[in-house]
Amino acid sequence: MAGSKDKPMADDSLLSDEFLRQLMAVEEADLLVGIPTLNNSKTIAHVVQAVELGFAKFFPRERTVVVAADGGSHDDTEEVVRNANLGDPHRMRAPQSLRTMHRIATRYPGPVNSRNVLRTILAAADLVRAKACAVISPDLLSITPDWIESLLRPIYMEKYDLVTPLYLRRKFDGLLISNLVYPMVRAAYGLRLREPMAAEFAFSGKLASHLLEQGIAADQQSPHSVGIWVTSRAICGGFGVGQCFLGPKVQAPGNSSSDIVATISGVVGDLFRSLEREEEFWIRETGSRPLPAFGLPYDVNLEPLRVNRKQMIQMFRTGVVELKDILKTILREGTFAGLEGAADPRAESIPFPDELWVKTIYDFAGAFHRSVIHRDHILQALVPLYRGRVAAFTQELAGADETQVDAAIENLCLAYEQLKPYWIESWKIHQ
Amino acid sequence: MIGERARAIDRGLIEKAMIEGNAASTSIPAEPLWYKDAIVYQLHVRTFFDSNADGIGDFQGLTQKLGYLQDLGVTTLWLLPFYPSPLRDDGYDIADYTDIHPSYGTLGDFKAFLNEAHRRGLRIVTEIVLNHTSDQHAWFQEARQSRDNPRRDWYVWRDTDDGYRQVRIIFTDTEQSNWAWDPVSKQYYWHRFFSHQPDLNFDKPEVVEAIWEVMKFWLEIGVDGFRLDAVPYLVEREGTSSENLPETHAVLKLFRRRMDEHFPGRIFLAEANQWPLDVRPYFGDADECHMAFHFPLMPRMFMAIRLEDRKPIVEILNQTPEIPDACQWAIFLRNHDELTLEMVTDEERDYMYDAYAKDATMRLNVGIRRRLAPLLEGDTRKIRLMNGMLMSLPGTPIIYYGDEIGMGDNVHLGDRNGVRTPMQWTGGWTAGFSLADPERLYAPVVSNVLYNPQIINVDSQSRSPHSVLSWMKRLIRTRKTSRVFSRGTIEFVHPANHGVLAYVRRLDQEIILVVNNLSSRAQAVELDLRAFRGSIPVEMAGGNIFPRIGELPYLLTLGPYDFYWFRLRRL
Amino acid sequence: MIELVMQRLTQTLKSLVSAAATYLPRVLAMLIIVIIGWAIAFAVKAALRRILKIFKFDAFSEHGGVSQTLRKTGLAGPSELLCRVAFWVVGISITVLGIDVLGIPAFQDIISRFFRFVPQIFVALLILFVGILVANFLATAALLAAVNADLPSPRFLSGAVRLLIVIITIIMALEQLDLARITILIAFTIGFGAVMLGLAIAFGLGGQDAARRFLEKYIVEREKEKEKEDISPL
Structure with a gap:
């Protein structure tokens, strides 16, 4: 019973x-x-x-x-x-x-x-x-x-x-x-x-x-x-x-x-x-x-979403500077250096290429898995970087049509696939 | 597109099965406790299917019918003796332990059969008769040649016929004594069964070694286990009943130890027609037999359904002792022998004779020589209920060949041959069993108006989703959805209505409630299920849900001989 | 005279010998105790090191930010530090116990006070440890919240949070040690009050306008930005 x-x-x-x-x-x-x-x-x-x-x-x-x-x-x-x-x-x-x-x-x-x-x-x-x-x-x-x-x-x-x-x-x-x-x-x-x-x-x-x-x-x-x-x-x-x-x-x-x-x-x-x-x-x-x-794919014209890039760029830059210590514990050296370059306030736009973004995400996943700091803090530290990525992504594709956006996403996916060994490395590091 | 994909999946599965089958052509993936989850089908090669039109079933024929058995859903076949034999006791009088009776084929046929069965996931349990040989066996022929022959004391000899006076006679209808005179060597020899079956002398280490060599022979070929015939009688001692002696257990333990060591995963199934308390030692501490038959349960199931009262079943199961975890009871409704009434009281025996064998020709020794369907008057509701209980009570169920279609018998064929007639495959003259002339068959096909092959056969029943056969397949499939039935505990629920047998099977978190109406009339029953309040009963055959169990007595209504299996779920 | 001197000398010598006879066994006992004591201390250190390794104490304090703090102070890693503390505490305690055997009354008082003090040291250290953990955690949380909410000077905010908690922790630890609590409390109150007052005055009087302008601009702009920022992540 x-x-x-x-x-x-x-x-x-x-x-x-x-x-x-x-x-x-x-x-x-x-x-x-x-x-x-x-x-x-x-x-x-x-x-x-x-x-x-x-x-x-x-x-x-x-x-x-x-x-x-x-x-x-x-x-x-x-x-x-x-x-x-x-x-x-x-x-x-x-x-x-x-x-x-x-x-x-x-x-x-x-x-x-x-x-x-x-x-x-x-x-x-x-x-x-x-x-x-x-x-x-x-x-x-x-x-x-x-x-x-x-x-x-x-x-x-x-x-x-x-x-x-x-x-x-x-x-x-x-x-x-x-x-x-x-x-x-x-x-x-x-x-x-x-x-x-x-x-x-x-x-x-x-x-x-x-x-x-x-x-x-x-x-x-x-x-x-x-x-x-x-x-x-x-x-x-x-x-x-x-x-x-x-x-x-x-x-x-x-x-x-x-x-x-x-x-x-x-x-x-x-x-x-x-x-x-x-x-x-x-x-x-x-x-x-x-x-x-x-099913049958079809197309209708939908108005694109508007994005406020200016503020996102600013928040990204502040984030990288202010969260330097935290980001350094999460990211590998090269990745962080890349981010610092992307957040350079002198530049007009932010150079945030696919590879840098993918490595960033993989480092975050690894840091999360290994709990290098409190997990909530790791996730919150990602937000400014995400803003930066969105700003870069939308800027780059500002004039693109759907097919070009799809092609960009496909390229990004390939970058994720190619860098998977990097992910597994980040995932498996034991301090 | 739809069919295409489904077919592709099917093809894939078949190929996969074939690859796995080939990889494991001599044994099925190891599951040490497979016998606990097994559903056993008992058959005689001779009775099943004749491939060469000589009127006698054979291994090639049986191999052809393995698909049928796989489809039925059984997982293990138990073959009655197929050794060379004068066949004066249906093959239990073995003349050569390590060969196949020529009527049934060759050793090669047997190996091919075994491989095909294993490929289909079916395990094979064969018979070994330990207690005695045929008087035609080379060992006995040698032993009787002279009193100083080296094999002389492989058997039990006396100058007089008054040894072991306390020992009972089993075949009361044919034998007057357990001693028989050997005119050749002018001495009496000991036999517990027929006089043409001299008992082996297990006090002799050479005999033990010789029998182990026999076991090794078959284990090496790949059989998955042995049914050990007549195990209580191996050793005899003056002044005792010579049944269940410690010396007998010692012999069994020795065989078990050797088998575990060299052939892990094979099993012993003990035939010990005794009260459960006396059978208990045959399990040892899980170091003797893996399984043993529960003889007293079977007659009481017939009694209960006739009395429309659960008392006999509850009583006998309450008297059944606990057995080690790795052991299992084997339970059955009918088998190749008479429905034995040795393990009942005199009162009960008289009732059983009155209820099931009014005609004296139906009685044999201490039992009733009839099949399941005729015993239950061909009432498919009762056949279903009895099978339902067989599949839901604790133990490994054994189905006797032909009972899955409700085959009949012929009590006029002498001895127990009436329940060993050819399997009825189709409605033809020979029931599709053989291409030989009907009169050439080893035994005539059942010709009774109710049970002849025109009425009862596999072919017609496979075509109807409502036949006993189709229903049995569904029942077996349902049973196989849960290990609760094969490994769980049992607790009885005691509703006031005595015509309803209800019990709860439980294994870890899984709980199944079984409710059987033993009565020929519709019943309402109130079950006290407060222990399971909050659970939803899901009827297992149809899958429908019933109202949630609460504090109040749970009301169920059941038609005549209805039964339900409920899986109790918490959602 | 000489005889007297000799007498005195022999007397002194005698008493010296007898004193030596009474004290020498004690000294020997003390030495033995001290040697065994340091051996025990050494064993404790080794055992502790192994235990902390098994429980991954370093990773834990790394995670909590204690290691980083220690690294800044140039001390050893947290588990090494703990081992050393334990080593010295055990060693000194047993040495002190050994001195006690000498039976010198002046020492005995100090010794008993010392032993009353040992557990308090440990509690204080524990408070410090937990305090640093909490301070780091909350400081990081504040920093992230500030950055993500686009508040000004996130690092200053975070630093203030950390400072506040560390100060409170230190006070609590010192209180545990019962050291000059009043002095510290007063000092802290005065210091903290002064800072707050200064800030209040600075903002309230001197920077009134600036503060108002800043806040207005900040809030209005944020509202405006909010309207435009409608990226939906999903």
Whole structure:
């Protein structure tokens, strides 16, 4: 009776009985879409409608369920989910599913964080034995029924286990991803996985059970990085990974956090920690392979993001000067000298070439791994350097079109791959 | 595209399996406790499949049918004796320990069979009869030549037939004494079974060495273990029952030590038809036999389902002693012998005869010579329930060939031959067993209206997802999803409703609840599951979830002979 | 006369001999104790060095910034330092114990005071060690926060934090030693007050305008910059 003693009834990590009853009513599902919600009453109806229209249009015979896992909204989000209506007159000719479509809105157990949301969605997927599942953001303005097909079909029909998205991004959108997360994950695992920490992704029931069994790593700090955990667990578990084109991703404004320091140290910290956990899987990988991509890529003109380079340059320069002592303990000598050169206040712009940036990141990863100083301090010390890199990157590509930006990112990725031995050296040094 | 990829994956898997199979052509990846997780299929080469149209099953035929066994999901085959023999006791009268009976093929055929089985991940356990040989064995022929022959005392001789008076007679229907007169050398010799099976004298070190040489011969070929026939009787001592003697255990321990040393990972399965407390010493301190049959459980399962009461099963399992961790009980519903009623009380025996063998021809010695399906009146609900219990009670389950399709028997064939008829593959004259004329078969195919090959055969059952065979495959697959069944502990739940047998199997964090309705009527039962409050029962066959367990008695309803396996999950 | 002198001399000699007879064993005992004591001290040092190595004490203090501080003072590494301290403390303690055996009353008082003092030294050293760790940690945190928040003079801020904590630590350590606490407290209060007052006056009176202009410009500009700075990292 050991199990019962150490886990009393009032275990608040358990799924609610009401949720279980609803899952019992679903019984078994082929497709499951999970939506983490928190005060999204304005946008959620559209998302739910798009998902269900996608089900009806592309999977009319399949058993489907939408699970909105709510973190305790104060704005009737759950109510809106339950009442989101597909029967509008102008949609009367819309496709119909053969089966009852299930829709569940539930308050997920435990504290509000992305880990508990994911765990709830994984548990639901496991309990209803869903064959293909997807996670979708609740505040998407650009979602269409096609997204459901793009995400789920490779899993459901082609037996892939994880499908990550390919967004059509505005120029200079997602610079942390393109300059750090993507190339580093790619260099680590040897897979050209463009969005390793996307908020939208799809996975097989097999992967869901595997992830649930593994237990979601508890040391994650950024809400964005459950994606990193899912991706790296899937790759390391030998699951089949693919990508799909989704088009532009437009989210309702207001929810995303604007604190760059917290975001960077959260995301980069989670990335480094995850790499640390999976060390045995990536340390021997070299080069990289492309992943199969599903769906049709297309192009629309999106206005590029504006970037305030002046302040970033100034903060970078201050950072390098003021943090000299700290940076010297983190970076190798040559790398730091390069940074000092880049931060020279006399220059008009900052010369921050790919190689210097990659070495900087690798030194930071190594320093983080070896904990040369407090890990939070290491991550915070990266922020001014990131600003400098962004300033340099955007300046260099100020007049470039999408293809040129893509080419620049590809070059950066190659630099990451070529310098991987440098990374491993930094990683392995013991003082 | 879809199919293409799936096929590519399949091809990849097959190739991988073949590579691994080849790499390990003589043995399967080492898992020291494999026998605990095994699902054993018991068969006789003669009865399974005839490849050369002589009416007798053979190794080449069996090799052809390995795919069927792999698909069924069993992991280990237990072969009844296949040695050269006058076949007066179905091969248990061995005339040469180190060869194959010519009817079944050659030693080469056997090796090819063994390699193919291993390639398919199936392990092979063979029979060794330690206690006695056939009177045709060269050793006995030599021993009987004269009283001063060097092999004379490899057997047990007396001038009179009044030695070992306390020893019981096992084949009460055919034998009056355990002594038989040898007209050649004019002395009596000792035999525990038929008079044509003289007992070997294990007090003689040469005999022990000779038997070890036999074991080594087969272990070197690659068999994964031996079922040791009739082990309690190896040594005899005046003034005792000559069963389970310490001297007998010493011999077994010696064999075990040598086998562990030279052939790790091979096993002994002891046949000791005794009460569990008397069988317990055969496990030793995990230094004697790896497995032993649990004889008394089997009749009580039949009794319980007939009485519609769980009492006999709970009682016998509560009387079953703990065994070392590395040891395992072997449990079964039916086997090649009669359903033995030696390990029951007189009251119980009378009930069993009344319930299952009203017709006296069905009785043999102290038992009932019938197969599973006829015993259960062909009721597939009962067949499923009995197999469900077999697969969920503690121990390694053994399936007797043909029971997976619900084959019938022929009690009029004499001795136990009625349960050893040809395997029914198709609906043809010879049940697809052989291309020979039906009258040439070693034994006639079952012709009973309910069980003849037209009604019961592998071919038709494979085509229906609802047949007993298809259902057995699913049951075995479900059992294999968890090691709880093979390695976990058991605790009984005691609901007020005596027709419901419920128990909890547990291994580390994994918990499985089994609920069986032994009754022919639908039942509601309230289970006290407070110890597991907060858990969600997930029904293992279908995967559906049931309401979370709380403080209140857990209410379940079960149709006649229904049973459920629930995995208790905390989510 | 000579006889008297001789008598005196022999008497003195006798008493000297008898004194030597009483003291010589004690001296010998003392010597033995001292020799054994230093041997023990040596053993302690070696053992401690090994233990600290096993527990990676150097890496730990490197991580916490103690090593860097020590390096600046030109002392040995932290574990070497600790070993040496332990060596001398054990050695001296046992030497003192040996002297005690001589039974000279004047010494005995000092010795007992010395032994009351030893644990306090250790506690004080511990406080210093932890204090330096904390000071370095908070100083680094302040520096990073200031740089990332684009505050002026990050290093000055960080230095001020470090200084403040180090001073507090030193006071606490000295208090532990019970040394002239009042004097130190007064000295510190006066010093700290003077600095603060000076700063207040400087900013409040002399630099009022400058400070206002600085702050206004700084805040307004930052607000403006903020609006323009909309790189989204994700």
